[in-house]
Amino acid sequence: MSPAPPAYTSVPVWTREPVVEEPDTAGLVHTVLQVGPDPAAAAVVADWCAVLAAAPPVRVLPHVCADAEEALRALAADLQDARVGHRVLVAGSARDCLAVRAAALRAGLTEEELTVGVTSVAVRDVWCVHCAATASAEVDLEGVVACPGCSRSLLVYPHVSRRSGAHLGFQVDAEQLPEPSGAAR
Amino acid sequence: MSPARISLVVTEVTELVPGVRGLALAATDGAPLPSYPPGAHLVLDVPAGDGRPRALANAYSLTGENVEPLEYRVSVLRCDPATGAAGGSAWVHALEVGDKVEAHPPRSLFAPVRHASRHLLVGAGIGITPLLSHLRSHARWGAEAELLYLCREGLGAHVEDLAALAGESVTVLHDRAAFTALLRERLRDQPLGTHLYTCGPTGFMDLVHLEAADAGWPAGRLHAEAFGTADLDPGEPFTVSVDGEELAVPAGVSLLEALEEAGHEVANLCRQGVCGECRVGVGPGSGPVLHRDLYLTDEDKAAGDCLMACVSRAEPTDDRPAHLEVIL
Structure with missing residues (x-):
């Protein structure tokens, strides 16, 4: 490895x-x-x-x-x-x-x-920072998983909680600007 | 390099028990002194002279109030220079009220583990001092604690202070066999989540660690406050190259002393292999190092690129004499 x-x-x-x-x-x-x-x-x-x-x-x-x-x-x-x-x-x-x-x-x-x-090591718990739901899925570290609570696409961040055993998940494109669409948003 | 000194004045001296002197030190301007974590120590500057060939820096555990204290309290056992002591404690025992003392601010190498659910404190002789500081904190914060104290009858400092703080959680024993039996029993009856803290002579702490290991305690639960490397031998002479210069380090002289005498400034504090201040780099031209400190980890030592100048030395090999290339 x-x-x-x-x-x-x-x-x-x-x-x-x-x-x-x-x-x-x-x-x-x-x-x-x-x-x-x-x-x-x-x-x-x-x-x-x-x-x-x-x-x-x-x-x-x-x-x-x-x-x-x-x-x-x-x-x-x-x-x-x-x-x-x-x-x-x-x-x-x-x-x-x-x-x-x-x-x-x-x-x-x-x-x-x-x-x-x-x-x-296939299955990981991923805790959503947005809605506090926990996804349990076959996903790699730094992969993406859907949140069962708020449906956001969560990045499986390489942080594992000692307290809960879950990985930290946050919206994968949280820091990307939306595509300019011409029309005012 | 060294941290700023604080200027103190002796405000009280008391003989706690025969041979142990309690000292109270206040800021010269009477202001509150820096706070410190329980188990911290104060390093006093001991000037050269009066039988001391060079200035000393002696570390003493702080025993009193630790939050914005108006005075620092230490308890000092007199070690007789006639029997080989360096003379720092004899100097403390000669201090009088009103004398000025320079010190480094408190340093903490022995703080309680705050997430521990319980604390088992095991001390012997003058090693009780940092544990008194721990117990004071546990009593204040309502933390579960138990203390075992081995001392000679009538010669145990702070016995009343301990009893006043924690009453029935304190056991004072004067007999080593009875102490060992009780220690064995108590080590096997500590709730999961307990951490152990020990301070005392090296042989005593070795006993505590051995008994703890026998009772299944892992190293991470054991915390020790070392007095220093006990009775190091003077060592073999070796040579040092530093800044293109060659120095000889005779037996009985430390690398730190040799560097200082040659005019090199090396940050240092405890001068007994505990504090980690005088770490110096070692270059590829060096032979094997005889590490004698308590500071570097096994990995640090295996890396072979540094040593603690106050206690460690060079070792010869079969085909070359003992030599170090020091990088300052």
């Missing part, structure tokens, strides 16, 4: 291509989330669990979740009374991993306590 342009500071590398990170065996308790039924995600989780099982005494809390919503519920339950020393591992699409990251950070986890195993 080409190196990230300088403006991509908030775009995790694992949202540009699938990356499977290694578990951090220094943690004492590990919440392991498989999001979606993708066999690739299941394989990542199986590898992780094998590594963790071989590590010094750690507690593993595995969850196989149908979708991101279910994963966030499982995560919230695990982190409710979690102590420092906890780690979160999430396998699934980049979109699901971003959603889990946002919830984990909100619960007090740090980036270095999160391990992702990304199986696909």
Whole structure:
């Protein structure tokens, strides 16, 4: 993959291509989330669990979740009374991993306590700055997507919110002057 | 190069506990002093003379009010020059009310992480001073905090101040084994979102970091205020080329001192590898560098294009003597 342009500071590398990170065996308790039924995600989780099982005494809390919503519920339950020393591992699409990251950070986890195993990067959430609706679509960074709220064509700006996991979208031609039409507008 | 000094006058001296002197310093015109973040320190100019071969710049953690203070408060442990100390703290202990002191404005290298949901403060001996400043801030803002303080009985400065600020969240211990046992227990019972701050002798902070790692704490949650690089050896002599000139740096003399003695001006502050002020460039004609600072990251060191002149030195290789090409 080409190196990230300088403006991509908030775009995790694992949202540009699938990356499977290694578990951090220094943690004492590990919440392991498989999001979606993708066999690739299941394989990542199986590898992780094998590594963790071989590590010094750690507690593993595995969850196989149908979708991101279910994963966030499982995560919230695990982190409710979690102590420092906890780690979160999430396998699934980049979109699901971003959603889990946002919830984990909100619960007090740090980036270095999160391990992702990304199986696909095709779908992105794009938050519209004009109407605050969120589009969810197969679109590349700096591509264009239609806003489901206000129908504007949104540029997928290379900024990813840590808080929501969505990309920033704004009207793609917002800074272009309208074509001169002869008649007064 | 160096930031402007502020002129202070000693307004109060007290012996807090045997060997530790509390100092209050006000602006010479009585005006409010610059505010500072909790955990910041003041760098005092210690003049040469009286057994000190050169002027020193000694950093002391600020312990008092941090918002538009009318005085800066520091607590200084006397380290005996007879046992190898540089003499800065002995100079502080000789100050009297009314004496004038020059200082750099406060510098912050150890501020609380504001998005942390809780703060675990772990200090030993005179290392309690920046943590007192943290605790003062947490008490004011209603932030959750817990403090563990290891000190010798009767010799722990600020024990009453800490208790007045945070009562039952403060535990003072005088026994290292009991302290380690409690630390181990407390490290395993901190809500997610807690950050840890430690200050004390190097060996103590190493213990805290080791125990924290054992309890699964990642490095990003650990914050330390270094006293400085403990007990560096005098090092081997080496040579330096700078501006077409060749200098010899004998053992026991730092690169910074050698450059200054040759008439080069190098911005500097702590002179112990902590502050990052005296970073100098290193050219391609240099041999390997023996980095001994606490400032440069591993990536900086790997790049091999700079060093901290106050503590780091040149290393010889099998086929050439120790040499640096310094770019100022």
